[in-house]
Amino acid sequence: MRLVVVGGVAAGLSAASRARRIDPSAEILVIEKGMRISWGACGLPYLIEGQVSSIEDLVVYRREVFEKERNIRIRTEAEVTAVRHGARELVLANGERVRYDRLVWAAGARPARRASGGRVFSLHTDTDGERLRAFLETQRPRAAAVAGGGYIGLEAATALRARGLRVRLHHDATTLLNREDPWLTQRIVERLEACGVEVRLNEPADPERLDADLVIDATGMRPNAELLAEAGAALGRTGALAVDEYQETSLRGVFAAGDCCEARHIVSGRPVWIPLGTTANKAGRVAGANAAGRRERFPGVAGTSIVRVAGLAVAVTGLSQQQARREGFSPVEAVIEARDRARYFFGRRLAVQLVADRSSGRLLGAAVLGDQGVLARINTAAAALAARMDVETLAGLDLAYAPPYSTVMDPLLVAAQQLLRML
């Protein structure tokens, strides 16, 4: 069995590694367009900020781990230009053909708009990161504009401000982080402004025309789905590749995982396109397992994410109230503020927002803002979503307490109790 994996980062390498573990005899080849494999693009903002000194520090596993320990062939700087599924072959940019029995398409996503170069940057590839870093060091720009208020835009604004630049953030919608949540947006804007970042919401901006020494274009991403679609694979309504719960596309024996494809949202039940490294890793494992003959299911996503915005941890999972309403729920929302641990252990303020469905009492979503204590609350809420837990059960969870780590009535439980009174 010859398995070809297109894409050499999170989803692709998870798939290849998992397939190898299941099938020691398969021939496995990973084809990567770029020069590097197994590096974490999530670290790019920290390369810009200076926390990470080199792209090499973002590499998760060395190439040798795959080639020597896992017997996985790796080809870098090899770009696929066509998929001929009838012939079970890929065509590369140099004309070469690569035969496959099974294919895992993990080609990722790309910025919706190609930055022109010069003072305008995307923040997506390793080259983007290195070019931006060199620009910062050699050109010493003083004023930066960031177009886009998704997590990449917010992380970029944070990183540039931390380097001492004047930063202006432009976002075309009224709410940040694709969350349709005015409360969350308000809290993020307050923090950004308190840290000296100017924020302009609801103001479409062409990155190429923004007045600044340096512009980050984080206006949006597109799934790398076209080549497979041309070969006949169905796209979902989001424009990303449609996959079933086994990560199989509409082409038999062709699996997809990561930023190029959709996933089922565990709250709404609908296919969504929320490209994140966590999903890529897990869906990649499932794609790899099934390409190697297993029959495993990917359970779907809750859209759980966390992002550091000017020192504030901002985390979300599930649906906001507005999103829930659009999905046909009758949502209610509670927001509380509390300390994340004992005052005498330097407890920080934590804000917890919970959304539940009025008719069923089921938890639909959560947002948490604060410091290091945010992760515990958002992940507990994410587990509750996966279990389709109601707010009453959530309010009764037996959570851990000691003064250095939490409070006797955990903020998540306080929020759940408040929400319970509104149901």
Next chain:
Amino acid sequence: MRLVVVGGVAAGLSAASRARRIDPSAEILVIEKGMRISWGACGLPYLIEGQVSSIEDLVVYRREVFEKERNIRIRTEAEVTAVRHGARELVLANGERVRYDRLVWAAGARPARRASGGRVFSLHTDTDGERLRAFLETQRPRAAAVAGGGYIGLEAATALRARGLRVRLHHDATTLLNREDPWLTQRIVERLEACGVEVRLNEPADPERLDADLVIDATGMRPNAELLAEAGAALGRTGALAVDEYQETSLRGVFAAGDCCEARHIVSGRPVWIPLGTTANKAGRVAGANAAGRRERFPGVAGTSIVRVAGLAVAVTGLSQQQARREGFSPVEAVIEARDRARYFFGRRLAVQLVADRSSGRLLGAAVLGDQGVLARINTAAAALAARMDVETLAGLDLAYAPPYSTVMDPLLVAAQQLLRML
């Protein structure tokens, strides 16, 4: 309706406050044996260590909050000596009788053995804390012995070592923290020894005879259940008061909550006695609601707790493998070590142990050791226990990731994946 609550800390005040919210017209009286109400005994180790400068800093709400804002009468230094349930009255130490319609018994627990005074201390009441602190400051002891390897013993050993004393910990069993977990015990012992604490396991010790300038007796607790038992309330097999899911005792109209009573364990389904402030608060709320005429259920406990041992966060939830075996499961266990966040954000080592039932695949318990990242993993596991989640679902949870807070494949998921391979 006249509601009398016996006990003026976590469970009692939660009950009184909740009853007031539900019934604005009830007469509510709280009777407390000690001088203070609403203080958190969980803070005593930090008073000893010096992180907290006064018992007053451990007070959660001032007395006025209850008396003025909530219209709850408070009597301190009032000790109940008998319960005459036939007459619906309490007898106080001064001979006075106090009538009730409904009673919430939240009398807590006490050290199993009364420390003799002098150089031997319990660490339970506010007076214990103040006396020990004064002893440390005036007598300047150099060598301390701690008897008991439950969480109070471990916290006391940590606090005294942090003050610079030589510390020896004696424990009568082979495993610490009532967990029957050799792996967990081994990790804790290693940490204590690395911090200069001498540990003697499986060595029964009479605190009064230990050779040291200062001895902490943390050898065990007993529920304050006798007076209510004499009035006819049934005790459970653990020796604590038996209650139903509404926190009602076998005496009609008499509810109990907190360290004096049992709770149902959500994994084993059996009544257990695991006295913790978190449980006291939540069960107190339920007792108060039901005493005020509601019909709410307490969902039970998972035994979730976290304790700081010489700088190491040690957290458990559910059952250890040995405990699970005794409860009739066929448990399997996986242990992994991973970083709790990105290396370039100073990620610390985190160890995760998961226990699951081989036949059903259901998660039965977890233990997590590490730094601030421990809370997120143990609470997520606790939520999974409440949902009776299987390991496969756990391994597929959509958890939050950004380099300052976690890793792309969360340590909890890595452990779940490992356990899944063993099922």
